Amino acid sequence: MASSAAPISDSLKKIWDQWNLRSFIMLSLTLQTFLILFAPLRKRSSSKWVIVPIWLAYLLADWAANFAIGLIASSQTNTDQGSPENGNLLAFWAPFLLLHLGGPDTIIAIAMEDNALWPRHLLGLIFQVVAAMYVFGMQFSNQNKLLWPTLFLFVPGLVKYGERTRALYLASLESLKETILAVPEPGPDYAKYMDEYSSRKAAHLPIKIEIKEGRSSDSKNVTYRLGEGDVIDNITLVEGAHHLFQISMGLIIDLVFDYHQRKESRAYFIKLESGDAFTSIATELNFMYEALYTKVYVVHSRRGYLLRATSFIAVCIAFVFFYRLEKHGFHSFDVGITYSLLFGAVALDSIALSMLILSDWTIAVVYKYCKKCCVVTDLMMKYLEFKRSWRPTTPPKCLERTRKILFRRWCESVSGFNFIDYSLRECGRSVVRPVYRFGIFEIYRTVIRFLGYLYHRIIIFLGHLYLRIIKFFGLKYLRDEMKYRSSKRLDENLWKFIFDELKSKSSEVADDPKIGREICSSQGDWVLLKKYEKHPEYKNLLACFVDVTYDRRILMWHIATEMCYYRVDTGNGGEHGEYSKTLSDYLLYLLIMQPALMSSVAGIGQKRFRDTVAEAKKFFKKGRVGSNVNLGEGKLGEACYKLLDVDTGVKPVNVKGNRSKSVLFDACILAKQLMKFEDSKWELISSVWVELLSYAASHCRAQSHAQLLTKGGELVTFVWLLMARFGIEEDIQVLEVQARVKLIMEKQPDVFQSN
Template sequence: MELPIPKIVQRLWEAWNFRVFIILSLLLQALLVLAPPFRKRTRSKLLLMFIWLAYLLGDWIATFAIGLISKSQEGACEPKGREDLMAFWASFLLLHLGGPDKITSFSLEDNEFWLRHLMGLIFQVLATAYIFYQSLTDQSKIWIPTTMVFVVGTIKCVERTRALYLASLSRFGYSVLPEPNPGPDFKQAIEIYSSMRTVEMEMQTPEVGANPVYNWKPLEEIQLLEEAYRLFEIFKGLIVGLLLSSKDRELSRDFFLTRTATEAFRLIEYELNFMYEVLHTKVNVVRCPTGYLFRVFSFILILAALVVVSIKERFVFGDNKFDVRLTYALLIGALGLEAISVLMLIFSDRTLLALRRSWRKFIPKIILTRTRWSRSVSKYDMISYCLNNDAPKWMDTLVVYLGVKEILEKVKIWRFSSSGPVSGDLEEFIFEELRMKSRTANNLRAAMDACSQRGDWALLQNSGAIYFKVKWRIVEYQYAESLLLWHLATELCFLQETEIKSEADAKSREICKLLSDYMFYLLVMKPVLMTPVLGNWQIVLQDTCAEAQRFFGRRFKSEKSEACKQILEVKTKFRPIVVKGNKSKSLLFDACRLANDLSGLEISKWKLMSQVWVELMSYAAINCRPNVHAQQPSRGGELLTFIWLLMNHLGLGTQFYEQERQAGTKMVPQK
């Protein structure tokens, strides 16, 4: 039974179907070539989703168009004698399947499916070859340029598949392993060892806390780039869970202790950009002698194909002006996209590193100083989350029935959330806190202890009395509970205090508020970043929100400031668990008690709370899975990932092993 489709629609589809898809494929390739820089520098979910759709549709449309062309050669929708032109277009679609150099994968999962991608490309290459074979007749006029484009398309497909394979975590982990080292021949060594005797030697050990003398002179931008690449080559094994030696830790730690906050964050920015290139681009495939040769070879072949087609234009196209324009658009588009890729290759960070020092003075400063991440964080607060959650019960019931409650909640948070800049003051505060902690971590055990702190170290640094007064808000709760507790207390204190005593307090207040809202946003929108330390945080969150909504429901709906004022007016002399029991996991009035305690401190509560937030944030960063951190540079970057890598460079990570030190004895020949 045929569908009731009008004849005119059928004729239009038969005449224009694959032509429309070819145009769409070319437009998507242009978008994918230009999109990667924005992908690294934006946090806009709409833009990232748009790039993701272009990435998926690019492959799907090219594959579908090849199938349509193959079918058109078997049917009667195209006039006879045009098979060679169809084969020529199909070769361009194969080139599009190879994808641009700067976006081989959208996520790390795409790299893991490299074998599936390989099988798909093999079938597409065979299908295109079959179309080409069918077009080889005595009337073929452009089989030479078709062969040229087909060869270029095959090269592009091989490059993309190899790039996906090299970026897969298993293959990447293998590539970062050191060269095999069997050590000295044991049989010969035992014979020599038996003929020697030991003598005691006086070993000079460095004083605890003493660091080598390093150059404190500020580094130029190109020097920062060089150091970042050196560090990336050493620390890239962190992505796959590789343990680094204590020697690498000490050298990196001593270097970062001599840097400023601006230099440290700039180094991390460069390093994460190198990580992005290795995992999501063709950098490992293109940046080698064979890759450079293929680039030149491909450009020459496409240019030669353009020349041949222009010579035989009248014999190939006849009077069909649209096919002429489409073919030239494909040829010129391929040349243009190839030229853009070459320019991106020339002005990339790795090319700048390869230049001789005498040539670097001609590098425009804007190339080095361009931003390589969004320099912003998303933020949201729990009071707004509770106040904006006023949907009717029938809608909640329908949402639960349809199973889309979590999706709608995230859409609501995304709608009401905002973003804040990562300022120089914020970078300096975070760096100074981590550097202070690094100076006390003189060995791996001390570093492990420092990484396990989630606020209590900050309390101890200020005052022992404050620690014993407030410590129960940290040590008696799981991490996620402690995070929600301090977040609510921060919000209550922020809205309660309207007059700021000093400029330093004002700066600390803004930093504290930003970090608090940022961590809450990560908790509800990106829990994968904190999965290893969360526990039953959903129960605590829903119970706290339920109590807050019930409390607000007794009064008129108001602004956040009025809502917080109402909460703080409740007397909290006794702990809620004593009054209500432990059936509910709500932390609303525990946070009220904490806010009142913090407001009564004699020292600056905002600096203290900011220090606690840095510890809470660093605890989540160092416990997050490394492959999750590796995903973030392709999504605009994440401050939590910066802190993870910065902590490792300061020697505060957990992926280090104690390297064997030389014994205090020496073997000498026996007399």
């Protein structure tokens, strides 16, 4: 019986056996270089074109290094591996792969869930070290010319892999809880006190109980050192952010600030200008990102500095050994790969060192010892001023572009999603059927019209086919985000407006927990009550707030804001109109395109959005608003006018029932109510949007905020931390007191005191 031909020829097998290990070695080095250079862009960009390649490189890096170690281990038992020198060289490559498995300093995890997998990395460390030692043991002999360089390279390999495992452990929620939670406080010895009390009472001795309030032992050690000086400069902001960051990490595990922490941060932020507060929060979030997703927590310590210096020296010694080694018997190509690995190890450590020196962590630590050195202080000040988002003078374009790519702390932009624009563009093209006429010239025109009609029908068919395909694979969400998501730079005046609104509310909170809870739970009605209670249309507008869930409120106010914004006769509202427009688009973007963040407050937001889009598309197609695919403000304005022309004398629920969750015409009613406020309309709308943003910021899970740091950051996270700094929280701890109880005998002044 004839044997069937092998699917892979012997020549391909030979090529694979010869080049597989070398290819994966170079792939591993390339991925490490890519990650150390481009992984920091995760905190500076929200673009999918940046995040997805980093995600793929992160996953491929471990796989390539593990696979290469397996190939080296299997090659040691291969009798056809070539000369002994070749086997020694393969053993010399194994510690490099341990170095690569340790990963670059700029990324240890893609998401917070990866930190919880530190036991898996610990097992991986053990097994990969055993495999590398097995490879080394197979080549251990006096004839091995690479014996000492290989031993030296095991040092940085173990250090880097160990650093990664420890960094993952320290960033896990279990470790954070153990580190951040205070020492247990059992309080006074109640049993001892009651024994004393009972014995004296049983002896019929006259006793008197005296209770005094006092501060706890922990609170006595609190020092309000933030903002002690009159001048708050960039270095002071970094120092303050570093101090506050260590407190803010407790928010990740759902702790709240105690009385003294809240008082300290609130007193500090009340003194700051809006721009300085923004810089402080950006720096604090940058510390948080690096603590959760990089090795910085492990490296920035005396032990970390010592181990990093030791590993760098070991790599340099191995490099010198190999450079001075007689390379007779080695393949020239393999020698080139080895030099690439050595150069790569030195270069990657040098890049990591430069990033370490330029980090905010180094500035916060070094400045304590260099305050009297004017040269160092001036350099730090200029560098930190260069990193600020907003500066009084406009820098050259090349410097600004460099800052955005390498030094900015977050993406510095606000995303947006527009409901009316989305509905109009999803309506698609309206194709007009050609009118057939007969005549010498009319036949030619009719043919041209028919061909155009046929072309448009084909395009529409292909579009429908494309949508069905991406829906089948579940990619429509990704397509909508890439197509309809807009982005604009965060305006300094908009941040100042948000800052001032929250600052004014913080003065009302003070030490009253009840007011704090009311402000945090408010979704726009607080502003209406405090500022517009005497307005004649107050009660009519307040009716739009009754029994309206958060997701319904965002969608209604977004559509109503669009209608007011595109009314030509009333204007776009100046600065407050632009604030309202930006925040309106941003909140809808969070609701629809950040479902993981808004899951705790969104309700049935996705269902409500789809029903409203369906009703809008039906209305626009009927009114032929979306017949032109080239949309602009004129087309959006036309759509808003047609919506406002609809008679809304009867509530939509009384006509349609509650089967459909659409709020399209409820938003029309709201828009008409808002227009009655005339000159104060935009101040009201912008303040309501700040409240809606504050509600989202305070009610989203802290871990979701931390996850957003890996996607360029979001404005809602800045607002979340700003509210915490101002003390605007639902759970506010009152002053910690510890009772001081004395049992006093009237005749014998014997005092028992429990502290």
